[in-house]
Amino acid sequence: MSKAPSTSARDVVRKVAPKLIDMTEKVVYGDVWERPGxxxxxxxxxxxxxxxxxxxxxxxxxxxxxxxxNGVTKDEIGEVITHLAFYAGWPxxxxxxxxxxxxxxxxxx
Amino acid sequence: MSKAPSTSARDVVRKVAPKLIDMTEKVVYGDVWERPGxxxxxxxxxxxxxxxxxxxxxxxxxxxxxxxxNGVTKDEIGEVITHLAFYAGWPxxxxxxxxxxxxxxxxxx
Amino acid sequence: MSKAPSTSARDVVRKVAPKLIDMTEKVVYGDVWERPGxxxxxxxxxxxxxxxxxxxxxxxxxxxxxxxxNGVTKDEIGEVITHLAFYAGWPxxxxxxxxxxxxxxxxxx
Amino acid sequence: MSKAPSTSARDVVRKVAPKLIDMTEKVVYGDVWERPGxxxxxxxxxxxxxxxxxxxxxxxxxxxxxxxxNGVTKDEIGEVITHLAFYAGWPxxxxxxxxxxxxxxxxxx
Amino acid sequence: MSKAPSTSARDVVRKVAPKLIDMTEKVVYGDVWERPGxxxxxxxxxxxxxxxxxxxxxxxxxxxxxxxxNGVTKDEIGEVITHLAFYAGWPxxxxxxxxxxxxxxxxxx
Amino acid sequence: MSKAPSTSARDVVRKVAPKLIDMTEKVVYGDVWERPGxxxxxxxxxxxxxxxxxxxxxxxxxxxxxxxxNGVTKDEIGEVITHLAFYAGWPxxxxxxxxxxxxxxxxxx
Numbered sequence: 216m217s218k219a220p221s222t223s224a225r226d227v228v229r230k231v232a233p234k235l236i237d238m239t240e241k242v243v244y245g246d247v248w249e250r251p252g253x254x255x256x257x258x259x260x261x262x263x264x265x266x267x268x269x270x271x272x273x274x275x276x277x278x279x280x281x282x283x284x285n286g287v288t289k290d291e292i293g294e295v296i297t298h299l300a301f302y303a304g305w306p307x308x309x310x311x312x313x314x315x316x317x318x319x320x321x322x323x324x
Numbered sequence: 325m326s327k328a329p330s331t332s333a334r335d336v337v338r339k340v341a342p343k344l345i346d347m348t349e350k351v352v353y354g355d356v357w358e359r360p361g362x363x364x365x366x367x368x369x370x371x372x373x374x375x376x377x378x379x380x381x382x383x384x385x386x387x388x389x390x391x392x393x394n395g396v397t398k399d400e401i402g403e404v405i406t407h408l409a410f411y412a413g414w415p416x417x418x419x420x421x422x423x424x425x426x427x428x429x430x431x432x433x
Numbered sequence: 434m435s436k437a438p439s440t441s442a443r444d445v446v447r448k449v450a451p452k453l454i455d456m457t458e459k460v461v462y463g464d465v466w467e468r469p470g471x472x473x474x475x476x477x478x479x480x481x482x483x484x485x486x487x488x489x490x491x492x493x494x495x496x497x498x499x500x501x502x503n504g505v506t507k508d509e510i511g512e513v514i515t516h517l518a519f520y521a522g523w524p525x526x527x528x529x530x531x532x533x534x535x536x537x538x539x540x541x542x
Numbered sequence: 543m544s545k546a547p548s549t550s551a552r553d554v555v556r557k558v559a560p561k562l563i564d565m566t567e568k569v570v571y572g573d574v575w576e577r578p579g580x581x582x583x584x585x586x587x588x589x590x591x592x593x594x595x596x597x598x599x600x601x602x603x604x605x606x607x608x609x610x611x612n613g614v615t616k617d618e619i620g621e622v623i624t625h626l627a628f629y630a631g632w633p634x635x636x637x638x639x640x641x642x643x644x645x646x647x648x649x650x651x
Numbered sequence: 652m653s654k655a656p657s658t659s660a661r662d663v664v665r666k667v668a669p670k671l672i673d674m675t676e677k678v679v680y681g682d683v684w685e686r687p688g689x690x691x692x693x694x695x696x697x698x699x700x701x702x703x704x705x706x707x708x709x710x711x712x713x714x715x716x717x718x719x720x721n722g723v724t725k726d727e728i729g730e731v732i733t734h735l736a737f738y739a740g741w742p743x744x745x746x747x748x749x750x751x752x753x754x755x756x757x758x759x760x
Numbered sequence: 761m762s763k764a765p766s767t768s769a770r771d772v773v774r775k776v777a778p779k780l781i782d783m784t785e786k787v788v789y790g791d792v793w794e795r796p797g798x799x800x801x802x803x804x805x806x807x808x809x810x811x812x813x814x815x816x817x818x819x820x821x822x823x824x825x826x827x828x829x830n831g832v833t834k835d836e837i838g839e840v841i842t843h844l845a846f847y848a849g850w851p852x853x854x855x856x857x858x859x860x861x862x863x864x865x866x867x868x869x
Contacts, residue, residue, distance in 0.1 A: 228639030231646065232620040234686070235627055235635060242678065243632065243846050250670070252839035260802060261809035261840055265847040268810040270379060270597060271633035273640070293341040294797035295806055300344055301788050302810040304522040305352065306380035308344060312337030313382070319340065343795070351787065352519050359779070361512035369475060370482035370513055374520040377483040379597060402559040403470035404479055409562055410461050411483040413740040414570065415598035417562060421555030422600070428558065446748030449755065450729040452577070453736055453744060460569065461741065468561070488706060488815060489742035491749070511777040518780055523788065524816035526780060530773030531818070537776065570737050579730035587693060588700035588731055592738040595701040621688035622697055628679050629701040631849040664857030667864065668838040671845055671853060679850065706815060707851035709858070 224277065255285040263287075263295060267311040268303040275311060279318040289319055333386065364394040372396075372404060376420040377412040384420060388427040398428055442495065477503040481513060485529040486521040493529060497536040507537055551604065582612040590614075590622060594638040595630040602638060606645040616646055660713065691721040699723075699731060703747040704739040711747060715754040725755055769822065800830040808832075808840060812856040813848040820856060824863040834864055 229236040248258055259282035266275045282292060292315055300308035338345040357367055368391035375384045391401060401424055409417035447454040466476055477500035484493045500510060510533055518526035556563040575585055586609035593602045609619060619642055627635035665672040684694060695718035702711045718728060728751055736744035774781040793803060804827035811820045827837060837860055845853035 224636060224640065227643050228636055231616075231639045231642045232623045232635070235620075235624040235639065238624075238627075238678075239632070239636075242674070247843055247846060250839065250842075253836055253843065257805060257836075257840075258843055260805050261844060262847055264806035264809035265631075265813040265844055266633060268813045269631070269633065269848065271631075271637065273637050274633040289340070291798055291802070293344075294795065295802075296341045297344040297347075297795075298792055298798065298803055299806060299810055300347075301518075301523045301792060302807055303814065304374075304378070304380075304525075305348070305519045306375060306378065306383040307522075308341070309333060309337055309348075310380070310382050312340045312344065313333065315340045316336050347787075351783075356516055356519060359512065359515075362509055362516065366478060366509075366513075367516055369478050370517060371520055373479035373482035374486040374517055377486045378521065398558075400471055400475075402562075403468065404475075405559045406468075406562040406565075407465055407471065407476055408479060408483055409565075409737075410465060410741045411480055412487065413592075413596070413598075413743075414566070414737045415593060415596065415601040416740075417559070418551060418555055418566075419598070419600050421558045421562065422551065424558045425554050442745060442749065445752050446732075446745055449725070449748045449751045450732045450744070453729075453733040453748065456569075456733075456736075457741070457745075460565075483740075484742060487740070487742065489740075489746070491746050492742040507776075511780075514777045515780040515783075518783075522810075522814070522816075523784070524811060524814065524819040526777070527769060527773055527784075528816065528818050530776045530780065531769065533776045534772050574734055574737060577730065577733075580727055580734065584696060584727075584731075585734055587696050588735060589738055591697035591700035592704040592735055595704045596739065618689055618693075621686065622693075624686075625683055625689065625694055626697060626701055627846075628683060628850045629698055630705065631852075632846045634849075660854060660858065663861050664854055667834075667857045667860045668841045668853070671838075671842040671857065674842075674845075675850070675854075701849075702851060705849070705851065707849075707855070709855050710851040 224273075256282075256287055259285040259287055260295065263292070263311075264299060267296065267299055267307055270307055270310065272310060272314060275314045276318055279315055283318075289315075333382075365391075365396055368394040368396055369404065372401070373408060376405065376408055376416055379416055379419065381419060381423060384423045385427055388424055392427075398424075442491075473503040474500075474505055477505055478513065481505075481510070481529075482517060485514065485517055485525055488525055488528065490528060490532060493532045494536055497533055501536075507533075551600075583609075583614055586612040586614055587622065590619070591626060594623065594626055594634055597634055597637065599637060599641060602641045603645055606642055610645075616642075660709075692718075692723055695721040695723055696731065699728070699747075700735060703732065703735055703743055706743055706746065708746060708750060711750045712754055715751055719754075725751075769818075801827075801832055804830040804832055805840065808837070809844060812841070812844055812852055815852055815855065817855060817859060820859045821863055824860055828863075834860075 225236050225239060248255065259278065262278050263282050266278055279292065283289070296308050296311050296315060334345050334348060357364065368387065371387050372391050375387055388401065392398070405417050405420050405424065443454050443457060466473065477496065480496050481493070481500050484496055497510065501507070514526050514529050514533065552563050552566060575582065586605065589605050590609050593605055606619065610616070623635050623638050623642060661672050661675060684691065695714065698714050699711070699718050702714055715728065719725070732744050732747050732751060770781050770784060793800065804823065807823050808827050811823055824837065828834070841853050841856050841860065
């Protein structure tokens, strides 16, 4: 993920908030995700947990796919969702489970 | 609702997080909802309130239908939504109102 | 609760936002809580659920005390907290449990 | 916006929760938004910020359109979204950016 | 506020997360708050709205003080709190009102 | 952590909601945390992320201490906080940083 390729979500937002996308690419992906203090697998775990907890559904698709690329297995994602049902509540976990199913099966919404 | 029939949402998530669905059926519906300390009508009221407040829209459909089955009337649901506009904010209430309208009219999204 | 006596929290906020307190007294307590479409016990149940779910700890004290006045028993409040652990997450429930213990024992923070 | 015309969202909810819509028109738009203590532009800024932060996506469309009417420019909305990425998190800002793009281009979902 | 003086909160966190504080000073205050696309008064309004909505109480003190420095009057802050009671809910507004009272009277918690 | 010793928080809540504490010990710590599908270090990472994101401050102390026991280093916790500033917002990260500082220095609130 070190190249932080432009994604369609970023392209949509770039016209509205170009500075935000500039920082997404230079600060979030270009700097923070590349820092050696935490592995990319760890960063994916905590990012997915945060998106699940806050119900940020639109970003969960992309970050679940990224988690798979960063070495989190599908079974581990299922376990993350199960574990977090207790901390973020069942509804947040059920919604994440539905999104994960869609990502795992390679379909787009 | 004491039999906790498998629903389509559970079927979707089961493949991703089977333990979560196992606990949904054995712990959440098999144990907690069946406890005598609070009526099913009361449990529906507080579940709907929580889903409305947290904006868990995907679960609100099913729990509004369940609330009707558990004896909460349509007028009472409207009153719950009106009351909670002050505690969870107008936007949460308006979204719940739109979902309730859909559930009351028996249409599925 | 129909008289909506001025509380210390309202007195603190009145100087900063007098219109807010005016509406608290005339609209929230003077109108909404008095509407016949839902019993005061039901209104207390959904208000407590919302405050627990949103983590609005500073208001939970007062509304737990109000719930007791409106006929929700201490055991029922314990059951509400247990039930909502699954919908709002364990941490929200544990925090509510600590506040309820304090309210039940009549101590103020 | 001083006439608070009935919108389709209100019409949908009115049947479920008529008192809520009555208060939307008389209290929220008829009273609060008309108070002289804060300009309509300022009210739009803080309303958009709140909807973005809480992820109330269904209301953000309408309030972004209202913000434009109240004198907030498209560039300023982009700047609001960029600024709030740091306070409400990147995912909330990205979702708002997508909704803003849609509103700016005049398409409806 | 253009000098972004180190505050005690930053000093506490610096030892735990030095990169976070570095970015607070260089990116958040050194870059974003200084951008010309939105006045500092506008930035204070939307920051206060976001903190109120998300219940980030520990940061509200400092940003209310900053809002006063950036030209938002005490009466306007009261009006912001009143307005947002409808969008973020009464409990969030009441808590913000208590914090504002403390800030206005110059006392520290 | 496999023995799930009774903690003071649980003891406080046990009297109010005994079933909740029973499930905390048998289901959350006795079953879920012990499942082999995810390491305890991974579970601590996602639990801390969720508590930070949701602002569940009262539980963050204990779970930061548990994270240290489960092999997350202090530097890694600092990195988690820095990373999540972008996903949960700066205020959530700053509050977590203050709590982490207190936990690292062994003081109790």
